[in-house]
Amino acid sequence: MSEQPERMAPVFELPPLPYDLADLEPTLSARTLAVHHGKHHARYVDTLNRLLAEENFSAHSLEEIIAIARASETTALFNNAAQAWNHAFFWESMAKARSAPSGPLAEAIQAHFGSTAALAEAFIAAGAGHFGSGWVWLIARHGTLEVVSTHDAATPFLEEGSTPLLTCDVWEHAYYLDYQQDRPNWLKSWWEELANWSFAAQQFEASRNRSPGWHYPLPITG
Ligand SMILES: [Fe+2]
Structure with a gap:
């Protein structure tokens, strides 16, 4: 009788940053x-x-x-x-080159928020008003765009029909060394300088095609 190979639990790696550590300065040190x-x-x-x-x-x-x-x-x-x-x-969700929404995503922002400036206001207000630790997200859900915030580790991709497009970390560890308590300034600076609209457009395209979009790198064993 052959022995069953021992089952191995999956092991995940820390994905490397898609840029160098200093590439997002001065917005993010x-x-x-x-x-x-x-x-x-x-x-x-x-x-x-x-x-x-x-x-x-x-x-x-x-x-x-x-x-x-x-x-x-x-x-x-x-x-x-x-x-x-x-x-x-x-x-x-961040890139070293400043960008702006374009193509179908820009059209959807116009349709659902009226303008990119109105979306920025909603995103920054949601992050600034979020009590405690968490995340603020731009998501596509059932053909519409929404700004949502989640507490602690909660994540919107689990909700049926939801595809995250961008997120900003509003845990204090994300900004305290650079902005101290000034979370609104972190969010405003992040939005203006770092938001990766090319990535958001790929995610929006995935949501329109009902495909999963970005996924975490698969485990190296298991
Ligand atoms: Fe974090």
Whole structure:
């Protein structure tokens, strides 16, 4: 009788930043980015891998693991898995070159918000008014655009028909070294200088095609 190979839990890697640490200065300092990616994000990924190993999870994408963790109310696994995902999505939501909405996304913004300036106002107000830690998102949902904020590790991609287009981290660790308590200025600067409209356009296209869009890199084992 042949032995069954031992099942291995998936192991996820910390995705590299899509730019150099100093590329987003002065809006976002290399120091903040180094700590945020190399300490905070890395810790979520490390803890996620430890929890997956302890529970001997079978192979899944991170998206599937987040959905399972939420459905089973496995809080620590959900928090670390979703924060691993949210941060990787956040890095993609920024670019070193300033950009603006274009094409079908620009048309949708016009239709749903009236103007990009009105969307900016809604996004910044949602992030500034969010109590405590969390995220502010621009999402496409059932053919419309919405600004939403989520608490702690909560993530909108789990909601049926929702595709995130951009997110900004409003946990204090995202901005405190550069902006201290001034979250509205962080959001305004982020919106004007860093928002990656090319990535948002790809995500919007995916939502229109009902395809999943961006996903976290698959596990290296498991
Ligand atoms: Fe963060």
